[in-house]
Amino acid sequence: MNGVGGGREERGPEPGEEPPAGLLEEFGRGRQRALARAISMVEDETPGFEALLDAVHERVGRARRIGITGPPGAGKSTLTKELARSYRQEGLRVGVIAVDPTSPFSGGALLGDRVRMTELASDRGLFIRSMASRGSLGGLATSTREAADLMDAFGLERVLLETVGVGQSELEIARTADTTAVVLVPESGDGIQAMKAGLNEIADLFVVNKADRPGADRLRKELEIMQRIRGGRDEEIDWEVPVLQTVASEAEGVGELLERLDAHFGRLRESGALEARRTDVRVEQARSVLLRRLERAADSQWEERRDEIRRRLASGEASPYAVAAEMEAAFRREMAAGGDPARS
């Protein structure tokens, strides 16, 4: 085991190959380049990436993770930028992970004129990263959590996760934040739609952004009524889900949002729920990592027989279920024979 994990109890299996020499050291010395490289390793599943995550694991847990989620066009990026700016003014080091492919954070030049990122780009205390959807099942939620872990271990004190609040993987990501703000705009439809999209399940705060537009007050009232009817209350931490209004483009309402984010985190910590919920996230993460390992092992077997599988499925001589059952049996035989499909 490398560096950081040395003090931990002895255990049998290693989480994989070692991380590249020098990277851990550079990471430990706070080089942004090392953080960028580490996140790329996670995204690309470069051999050794799990050992890297394992090695820095003991440093994870100091950052506060804040989810900013909502439909496309709700102004999440602008709000995220304002939050990042405010935290920077407090002297805190900030990480931003944008999972929305339509986010200006993800887009670089194309939408660069909308959100002026240049003012932030030169700030050494701010690290911005966008995550792309990859092919692997559940890969996005798992690797986004890992990118957040890396930022946390690196010493960033606030990690802002900007995600589109529509879609299975995307809701899963939001669930890993300590506090999630769901951002809606008058145009994004009514409160009932938000509820049905599952947004009320993940919202610790609602933010009605672009609150200077028609319909903003109506949406806020709808959300408030919905909260009362459906129970917008987190009993465990004695928290009433508030509905705030912002005009992110003018930085209006951001101060109150910051206060409420602090208040929510305070409740989490004082009630003891913070640790329990973070443990839930770690348990889910361990399970996802196990499944990713099995997926990798299965895929390497799959690749070997891809042409034959394709031929049989094309001719209709076998169903996908027959093929899957055969492959599972082969996978089991391989394991029983002491082989390791993933590393062969």
Next chain:
Amino acid sequence: MNGVGGGREERGPEPGEEPPAGLLEEFGRGRQRALARAISMVEDETPGFEALLDAVHERVGRARRIGITGPPGAGKSTLTKELARSYRQEGLRVGVIAVDPTSPFSGGALLGDRVRMTELASDRGLFIRSMASRGSLGGLATSTREAADLMDAFGLERVLLETVGVGQSELEIARTADTTAVVLVPESGDGIQAMKAGLNEIADLFVVNKADRPGADRLRKELEIMQRIRGGRDEEIDWEVPVLQTVASEAEGVGELLERLDAHFGRLRESGALEARRTDVRVEQARSVLLRRLERAADSQWEERRDEIRRRLASGEASPYAVAAEMEAAFRREMAAGGDPARS
């Protein structure tokens, strides 16, 4: 092996327990109740569901699958309803699968006043089903494909898949349709956003819905320019991605949409690409089924040790990576010992 699959080549492993007695027979006799029950089995992963899918597999492949995708609020459900109605008027049997949790198809009474589904509800040639997001990784795309297979095998001739065109799982679902219409509205942001969300990769047609609203022409032109610049052309089947305009609530433009859907399917069939692409989907399906089986096997081991795992992760004595590596080793030992974690 039951019924339908009997003529197939001999093979070793079976895809699981047998489907409930009587269900296959009722399904074969065209009882809607049997179709509904079969889809529920798939959603719930009831023992025997894979055997059921295997048994009906030879009847799959006659339906045309049409994806209707786009951001929330684009009017996908209304358009889907109009397409369903038109196909019914042609005497075709139609299935609708709504994966969007905010869809009126999923919502029943709550939004029932918006889209009057009652006129369709009493039609025996129309089968409507909504699919919910489940916990399992990639589960939504896989089970949605399976629900479409069941409708296809049941004899429905058009299967309309309504999905939110945002999110990883959701784009995956859209990719399984023969033809995908991406529905946008002037309010849903510009064409560049659509492109960045990956929608241009899955669009065989663009539909600018609510075309009577301001900005519709501008959006159409933007999409057309984007198509020219980015190559909105499917060379393999000699297909130029068209940009149509509709006012779904008035059934305007639906006739042209139907023609273009037919034209696209015609190209697919004549070029030979249809079979190749459907085989790609079957290969992906087989791989997903294998991963689902491994996930199930891993989960049953996981459950046995959940408390111990949680305790060790909570105390920080182990990282999620160490836990995953240990569990993988245990999984391998179990298999090597001839055990079967999934069935123990």
